[in-house]
Amino acid sequence: MEPDERAAPQWADCYRALVARKTDDIPALRTVLAAAPPGEVLELGAGFGRLALAAARDGRQVVAVEPSRMMLDYRDAFFEGVPADIRRRVDWRVADARESDGRERDAGRYAAVVCGYNGLNEIVDGLPEVIDGAARALAPGGLLHLDWCADPYERPGLVEFYDYLEFSGQRWAAFTIVQELPGGRHDLTLMYERVDGVTARERLYQVVPRRTWPREDVLRLAAAAGLEHHQSLSGGNVMVFVNKGGSRSRADR
Numbered sequence: 001m002e003p004d005e006r007a008a009p010q011w012a013d014c015y016r017a018l019v020a021r022k023t024d025d026i027p028a029l030r031t032v033l034a035a036a037p038p039g040e041v042l043e044l045g046a047g048f049g050r051l052a053l054a055a056a057r058d059g060r061q062v063v064a065v066e067p068s069r070m071m072l073d074y075r076d077a078f079f080e081g082v083p084a085d086i087r088r089r090v091d092w093r094v095a096d097a098r099e100s101d102g103r104e105r106d107a108g109r110y111a112a113v114v115c116g117y118n119g120l121n122e123i124v125d126g127l128p129e130v131i132d133g134a135a136r137a138l139a140p141g142g143l144l145h146l147d148w149c150a151d152p153y154e155r156p157g158l159v160e161f162y163d164y165l166e167f168s169g170q171r172w173a174a175f176t177i178v179q180e181l182p183g184g185r186h187d188l189t190l191m192y193e194r195v196d197g198v199t200a201r202e203r204l205y206q207v208v209p210r211r212t213w214p215r216e217d218v219l220r221l222a223a224a225a226g227l228e229h230h231q232s233l234s235g236g237n238v239m240v241f242v243n244k245g246g247s248r249s250r251a252d253r
């Protein structure tokens with residue numbers, strides 16, 4: 001399923017309610033950006049710009065890559081009220097992180113490449129292309145920040161309560177259901193059930209195709225792309241790699 005297949009109007013509300021208030025991953029991002037050399041940040045799978053905005057508020061110029069129309073529609077509401085000088089620091093590209101064409105021109109350009117909040121899990125194919133492209137985009141000394149779910153789901157099939165949310169003027173409970181598919185893929189279904197005095201049950205389902213990429217795969221691909229493991233943060237959920245060499249292009253290797 002392509003990201004835009006989630007574009008039904010109510011998914012926009014659901015996703016926004018689920019993600020817009022998330023801030024627990026921003027300290028790790030700030031740690032990485034503070035350690036990166038001066039310069040621009042490339043974010044792959046930027047969603048509606050939650051992390052891009054945090055980086056911009058810290059003074060970074062950001063190129064945010066995001067293919068989903070639904071996310072880009074949110075972005076405008078999410079950036080409402082942000083001072084113009086900060087808003088201007090985020091330059092959006094409607095593109096797929098797996099496609100390197102547009103990035104060939106950017107070889108060695110970025111101080112940091114960020115793929116946060118399970119971005120890699122939603123890129124269900126093409127991990128080698130994403131890591132290779134990120135490595136090429138990094139300047140010498142630049143850092144790659146990856147925050148993704150590496151461990152297999154422990155309890156596929158079970159419905160698990162996630163959180164209460166307010167959206168569309170109503171109160172909902174969000175649940176997750178994981179279905180295992182062949183080849184390391186999963187469908188993560190988010191189920192929203194209205195809980196505010198309804199007489200008939202109302203449920204919404206949002207299916208997000210995902211894949212849990214093991215840490216060894218990411219380490220191997222990063223090493224093959226010329227990146228060194230630099231540090232792990234947030235109990236190992238965030239891995240940071242450094243480009244020790246010069247700027248690289250595919251032709252160099």
Ligand SMILES: C[S@@+](CC[C@H](N)C(=O)[O-])C[C@H]1O[C@@H](n2cnc3c(N)ncnc32)[C@H](O)[C@@H]1O
Nearest residue numbers: 003045046047050068071096097116117119122
């Ligand atoms: C879990 S969201 C994270 C959004 C954002 N980084 C944040 O932290 O709020 C993952 C994002 O990856 C995007 N995505 C999925 N496949 C992609 C691809 N092939 N290239 C670039 N982005 C992709 C999705 O549209 C979604 O916005």
